[in-house]
Amino acid sequence: MSDSAQHARNPHHFFDAEAGPVVRPYAMTRGRTSSATRHRLDLIALVVPEAAADDPGRDQLLSPEHVEIVERCGDTPQSIAELAATLDLPVGVVRVLVGDLVEDALVHVTRPVPPAELPDVSILREVINGLRAL
Numbered sequence: 001m002s003d004s005a006q007h008a009r010n011p012h013h014f015f016d017a018e019a020g021p022v023v024r025p026y027a028m029t030r031g032r033t034s035s036a037t038r039h040r041l042d043l044i045a046l047v048v049p050e051a052a053a054d055d056p057g058r059d060q061l062l063s064p065e066h067v068e069i070v071e072r073c074g075d076t077p078q079s080i081a082e083l084a085a086t087l088d089l090p091v092g093v094v095r096v097l098v099g100d101l102v103e104d105a106l107v108h109v110t111r112p113v114p115p116a117e118l119p120d121v122s123i124l125r126e127v128i129n130g131l132r133a134l
Contacts, residue, residue, distance in 0.1 A: 032096050041095045046077040046110045062106075065089070065097055070106055077110070 049070055062070075068087060072078055078086075084094040101107040 041080055043081040044079050044112050047073045047107050048077045049073050049107050
């Protein structure tokens with residue numbers, strides 16, 4: 001029996017049984033590799049839902065992946081890396097999907113402080129030593 005005949009008889013047959021059903025990442029993002037958001041979404045940036053995310057009608061306008069991201073962030077803010085891991089999606093796809101949600105004002109993203117803006121350890125030690133000297 002040919003593969004196509006076997007597939008016609010069993011529509012749940014996959015050519016690679018371990019892979020299961022596959023949706024290509026570019027299908028989820030409609031071929032986009034970045035979102036129109038002007039902010040860079042770092043791996044450790046936290047995704048926090050907005051009040052508009054509670055609107056019951058929002059699910060009709062969003063893809064299942066968008067809805068899943070909003071729901072996962074509902075209880076506890078999630079980082080881009082955590083979302084990618086728990087959704088089993090590439091980080092690039094999650095960045096595009098989160099960017100869409102930011103544009104729709106359903107989530108906002110808190111960005112980490114760039115290392116250049118963090119205080120220098122030697123300055124902190126000097127402050128501690130100065131306080132101890134008092």
